[in-house]
Amino acid sequence: xxxxxxxxxxxxxxxxxxxxxxxxxxxxxxxxxxxxxxxxxxxxxxxxxxxxxxxxxxxxxxxxxxxxxxxxxxxxxxxxxxxxxxxxxxxxxxxxxxxxxxxxxxxxxxxxxxxxxxxxxxxxxxxxxxxxxxxxxxxxxxxxxxxxxxxxxxxxxxxxxxxxxxxxxxxxxxxxxxxxxxxxxxxxxxxxxxxxxxxxxxxxxxxxxxxxxxxxxxxxxxxxxxxxxxxxxxxxxxxxxxxxxxxxxxxxxxxxxx
Numbered sequence: 001x002x003x004x005x006x007x008x009x010x011x012x013x014x015x016x017x018x019x020x021x022x023x024x025x026x027x028x029x030x031x032x033x034x035x036x037x038x039x040x041x042x043x044x045x046x047x048x049x050x051x052x053x054x055x056x057x058x059x060x061x062x063x064x065x066x067x068x069x070x071x072x073x074x075x076x077x078x079x080x081x082x083x084x085x086x087x088x089x090x091x092x093x094x095x096x097x098x099x100x101x102x103x104x105x106x107x108x109x110x111x112x113x114x115x116x117x118x119x120x121x122x123x124x125x126x127x128x129x130x131x132x133x134x135x136x137x138x139x140x141x142x143x144x145x146x147x148x149x150x151x152x153x154x155x156x157x158x159x160x161x162x163x164x165x166x167x168x169x170x171x172x173x174x175x176x177x178x179x180x181x182x183x184x185x186x187x188x189x190x191x192x193x194x195x196x197x198x199x200x201x202x203x204x205x206x207x208x209x210x211x212x213x214x215x216x217x218x219x220x221x222x223x224x225x226x227x228x229x230x231x232x233x234x235x236x237x238x239x240x241x242x243x244x245x246x247x248x249x250x251x252x253x254x255x256x257x258x
Contacts, residue, residue, distance in 0.1 A: 002076070003084070003088055006069070006072070006088070007088075007091075007092075007095075007097075007159065009069075009093060010069060010097045010099070011097060013062075013099060014097050014099060014102065017058065017061065017102065017104060017105075018056070018102065018104045019097070020058055021058060021104040021105075021107060021108050022055055022104070024051060024055060024108075024111070025107060025219065025220060027051055034159060034182060042118050052115065053149040055108060055111060055112060055185045058108060059105075059108060059112075059130060062094065063100070063146050064099070064103070065099060065202070066099040066100045067146070067150075069092075069099070070089075072085075072090060073085030073086070073088055074179045079215060090238050095173060096173065096174060100127070100144075100146075101174055102153055102174075103158050103170030103174060103176070103181075103216045103218065104216070105144070106142060106170070106176075106218065106221060107134075107216070107218055107219075107220045107221060108220075109130075109131040109142050109144060109154075110133075110142070110213070110218070110220035110221040110223070110224040112130070112131050112221045112258050113131055113132075113133055113142075113224055113226065114220060114224055116130050130144055130145055131143065131144055131145075132145075133156075133224065135156070135164055135225065135227075135228050135229055137199045139155065140155070140157055140164045141153045141155055141156060142154045142156060143156060156168075156176065156177070156221070156225075158176065158177050158181050159175070159177065159204060159205055159243075159256070160178070160181035160182075160184070160185060160204060161178060163178070163183050163236075164225060164229065164232065165177065165178050165179075165218075165221070165225070166178045166179075166222070166225065166232075166233065166236040166237075166240065167179040167180070167222055167236075167237075167240065168215055168217075168218040168221050168222055168225075169194060169215045169216065169218065170215060170216040170218055171203050171211040171212060171215050172208075172211040172212075172213075172214050173203050173205075173208045173211045174205050175203055175204075175206065176218070177204075178236075179194070179217075180242070180243060180244075182194055182212070182215070183197075184214050185201070185203075185204045186201040187201065187253060189244075189247040190240065190243060190247055191242040191244050191247065191248050193217045194212045194213070194248070195212070195213055197212035197213065199213070231238055
């Protein structure tokens with residue numbers, strides 16, 4: 001009963017966190033009709049402060065729960081002289097419920113860094129203070145500093161092209177790839193998108209199947225890379241568009257033959 005309830009609790013926390021972050025990101029990088037509605041709304045009301053406060057609350061929420069689960073499992077093993085808590089950690093990782101490895105946390109970090117320097121207010125500084133990002137090194141990383149001197153690093157290099165991820169997608173297993181690289185690995189064309197991939201398609205790193213259908217488009221991370229590496233981003237955008245046009249042309253030429 002203990003581990004069943006804890007698994008249910010972890011699932012609820014992860015679901016709540018991802019849905020709230022998704023809603024927050026839609027407010028910052030809106031699409032379609034929502035973009036015009038929000039621009040009209042901003043003429044009368046500035047939502048940036050509320051957005052920052054929500055971001056800070058979500059960072060506190062996910063870190064507090066992750067640390068709490070870690071302490072509960074450690075205490076369980078100590079009291080019962082077992083390794084079941086440690087095994088349960090591995091199960092959480094296998095079920096992609098390890099809270100501090102969520103791609104939505106990386107997106108939240110990118111959002112906070114995109115705000116950095118946009119305002120001198122204390123809330124903006126506090127929001128971006130937990131995160132840092134180094135895109136100049138051979139191993140580009142985003143770093144998250146948590147209470148009790150806990151430091152987490154997220155690798156931002158695509159394992160296929162070995163470059164900083166461009167137009168990044170996080171697969172269900174948590175691994176990051178450029179969209180064009182992920183499409184190539186899943187044997188689909190760029191214009192078709194990852195949702196067109198076969199359920200049998202596997203992640204190039206962990207070899208888990210069925211991880212493409214629910215891939216997360218990392219819009220905030222892409223915006224962060226665009227801001228900090230304009231020339232690189234522009235070069236990759238031109239190359240991806242050229243490849244997409246080439247694939248589209250070849251696809252429709254093959255269709256017309258039939």
